[in-house]
Amino acid sequence: MSTFLELGLKEPINRALTDLGYEKPTVIQEKAIPQIISSTDDLKAFAQTGTGKTAAFSLPILELIDESNSNVQAIILSPTRELAVQIGKNIEDFCKYLKNIKVTTVYGGANMDTQIRSLKRGSQIVVGTPGRTVDLINRRALKLGNVQWLVLDEADEMLNMGFKDELDAVLEATPNTKQTLLFSATFPREVEAIARNYMTNPVEVASGEKNSGSENVTHEYYSVTERTRYPALKRIADLNPDIYAIIFCRTRRETQEVADNLIRDGYSADSLHGDLSQGQRDSVMGKFRKKTIKILVATDVAARGLDVNELTHVLNHKLPDQIENYTHRSGRTGRAGNKGISIVLVNGKEKGKLRQIERIIKKKFIEGKVPSGKEIVQNQLMNLIDKVQNTEVNESEMSEFLPNIYEKLESLDREELIKKFVSLEFNTMLKYYENSKDLNDLSSRDNSRARSTDENMTRFFINIGRKDNLNPGKLIGLINEQNIGDKIEIGAIDILDTFSFFEIDKNYEDKTLEAFLENQPDFDGRSVNVEITKKERSGGGGRRGGRKPFGKKDGGFGRRRSAEGSSSRRSDSGGGRRSERRSSDRPDRASRSSGGERKSSGGFGRKRREN
Ligand code: AMP
Numbered sequence: 376m377s378t379f380l381e382l383g384l385k386e387p388i389n390r391a392l393t394d395l396g397y398e399k400p401t402v403i404q405e406k407a408i409p410q411i412i413s414s415t416d417d418l419k420a421f422a423q424t425g426t427g428k429t430a431a432f433s434l435p436i437l438e439l440i441d442e443s444n445s446n447v448q449a450i451i452l453s454p455t456r457e458l459a460v461q462i463g464k465n466i467e468d469f470c471k472y473l474k475n476i477k478v479t480t481v482y483g484g485a486n487m488d489t490q491i492r493s494l495k496r497g498s499q500i501v502v503g504t505p506g507r508t509v510d511l512i513n514r515r516a517l518k519l520g521n522v523q524w525l526v527l528d529e530a531d532e533m534l535n536m537g538f539k540d541e542l543d544a545v546l547e548a549t550p551n552t553k554q555t556l557l558f559s560a561t562f563p564r565e566v567e568a569i570a571r572n573y574m575t576n577p578v579e580v581a582s583g584e585k586n587s588g589s590e591n592v593t594h595e596y597y598s599v600t601e602r603t604r605y606p607a608l609k610r611i612a613d614l615n616p617d618i619y620a621i622i623f624c625r626t627r628r629e630t631q632e633v634a635d636n637l638i639r640d641g642y643s644a645d646s647l648h649g650d651l652s653q654g655q656r657d658s659v660m661g662k663f664r665k666k667t668i669k670i671l672v673a674t675d676v677a678a679r680g681l682d683v684n685e686l687t688h689v690l691n692h693k694l695p696d697q698i699e700n701y702t703h704r705s706g707r708t709g710r711a712g713n714k715g716i717s718i719v720l721v722n723g724k725e726k727g728k729l730r731q732i733e734r735i736i737k738k739k740f741i742e743g744k745v746p747s748g749k750e751i752v753q754n755q756l757m758n759l760i761d762k763v764q765n766t767e768v769n770e771s772e773m774s775e776f777l778p779n780i781y782e783k784l785e786s787l788d789r790e791e792l793i794k795k796f797v798s799l800e801f802n803t804m805l806k807y808y809e810n811s812k813d814l815n816d817l818s819s820r821d822n823s824r825a826r827s828t829d830e831n832m833t834r835f836f837i838n839i840g841r842k843d844n845l846n847p848g849k850l851i852g853l854i855n856e857q858n859i860g861d862k863i864e865i866g867a868i869d870i871l872d873t874f875s876f877f878e879i880d881k882n883y884e885d886k887t888l889e890a891f892l893e894n895q896p897d898f899d900g901r902s903v904n905v906e907i908t909k910k911e912r913s914g915g916g917g918r919r920g921g922r923k924p925f926g927k928k929d930g931g932f933g934r935r936r937s938a939e940g941s942s943s944r945r946s947d948s949g950g951g952r953r954s955e956r957r958s959s960d961r962p963d964r965a966s967r968s969s970g971g972e973r974k975s976s977g978g979f980g981r982k983r984r985e986n
Contacts, residue, residue, distance in 0.1 A: 387472035401427035403582035411435035417574040421581035425710035442475040445497030446521040454532040456482040505541030591709030595743040616758040620688035634672035644670040748808030832866040832878035857890040
């Protein structure tokens with residue numbers, strides 16, 4: 376293993392790296408830095424996030440750049456604002472002792488005039504998102520005629536995000552003599568096409584095997600159904616008292632829903648997705664970095680620029696649409712020499728994707744079992760006991776209070792004292808998991824039930840849907856609130872945009888109608904209306920005939936069941952009649968919820984205000 380000096384970097388750069396705590400180069404740095412310093416050949420680098428790729432392309436550029444020339448000499452494109460800002464900051468750290476180097480970062484959603492003024496003052500290095508970079512080129516505020524290095528960072532993601540035209544425009548605005556450095560974690564056809572069309576005989580370097588997952592990451596999968604997906608997620612979080620994780624979701628809606636549920640249930644969680652303003656995103660990311668939030672629920676795109684090295688877990692609430700994105704997700708953990716676990720929750724249909732992913736990551740998934748209540752309690756308890764063992768006692772501050780405490784506890788012997796103390800911290804949790812169901816068992820039952828078509832069900836139309844923030848859990852809650860009967864079976868649920876469908880045990884058809892009519896419930900301020908739909912199933916494809924409500928063209932009866940809720944639900948099971956337990960029934964979770972209240976660090980204990 377070489378040192379940074381041996382790779383050809385000058386002393387001021389080396390000093391800055393020492394300040395940052397970089398002791399030795401990473402694999403990609405060892406390969407890319409001397410290559411870029413010694414040759415003007417284009418470079419294609421296979422590198423995941425977390426491999427040290429930013430330094431791999433920035434350091435050689437800093438080594439070679441002409442400090443006395445204030446023209447733009449290097450343009451670095453990155454898919455997201457967050458990543459661009461992070462690269463800009465990294466480069467500023469690297470050139471701390473190169474006083475004449477200026478870096479400007481340009482990205483959408485921020486004041487363009489400020490960016491233009493910064494460019495006018497002269498910057499040798501510009502980092503930008505594709506859209507804003509092209510805007511500034513068109514306004515002639517950014518001139519790339521003297522560019523010597525063009526870096527395309529996370530090229531696969533830029534293309535995924537639809538920046539093909541912008542990449543073409545930037546590539547066209549730079550001179551043919553430049554050196555192009557393309558960094559990507561995956562090399563799908565579109566990235567290869569960019570390499571083919573815009574690079575000349577590129578040299579290839581890799582930080583490991585192409586497209587393979589990080590060596591330090593273990594991949595696990597858990598079988599769930601739509602009913603057990605969220606409870607399983609919570610149990611996995613509960614099993615790991617020191618969890619620090621990103622939960623990946625496919626859509627903004629799914630992200631917000633999962634985050635809202637976790638926050639409601641007392642977890643230290645928040646969401647990160649494209650519907651948030653830049654200010655909100657910065658605030659969430661800041662809290663997550665500082666660990667005031669322990670669980671970040673995010674879309675793939677929003678989490679791109681997040682540079683956190685100590686994640687214990689990556690949780691895939693749902694697998695990404697594009698399988699290649701799994702490597703990006705799982706690569707967020709197991710960084711900087713740490714071990715990490717990437718967990719995937721899959722239903723019966725999604726399981727097939729695991730094989731495809733295994734081929735890409737060249738590793739096997741290990742099957743995990745959703746932990747039982749007992750396992751969770753045991754783990755949390757032992758964690759608490761470990762903490763007690765390792766707690767330092769501040770003798771001088773305590774001594775004043777001790778005599779009084781000893782006197783009060785005089786009547787209790789050691790064992791009683793331990794039991795009381797543990798109960799104080801754990802009663803809520805013990806109660807919560809008392810009689811908890813085996814979710815693995817429920818999943819397999821649901822999967823077999825989901826396959827059978829049930830002729831004993833009546834299908835109802837309800838006039839609320841996704842736009843009213845309805846989800847399967849809330850619909851079950853609403854049905855249960857009507858007191859239709861004990862242990863009634865709820866079947867398939869289809870949530871559509873403005874209305875939905877649910878199935879109820881045929882024997883309760885009339886009672887269901889009567890209950891809704893009598894109770895006249897409302898949902899989020901909308902009065903609820905329920906009707907029986909005609910049941911016309913066409914052979915097994917899940918299509919349903921019938922009327923088109925509200926004259927909508929493809930109003931839902933003819934649509935396939937939505938992915939959101941297709942499994943049968945029984946109202947007496949864990950997620951049934953009491954499926955949406957109130958948050959006051961739930962144990963408190965460690966640290967701080969996004970609501971701003973700091974909670975006991977002892978896991979499931981009492982809430983304590985610290986401020
Ligand atoms: P990157 O892949 O560029 O996002 O880097 C991932 C993380 O590793 C960042 O936090 C870097 O600061 C850190 N890093 C990069 N290179 C090194 C190195 N040689 N030694 C220690 N940490 C590094």
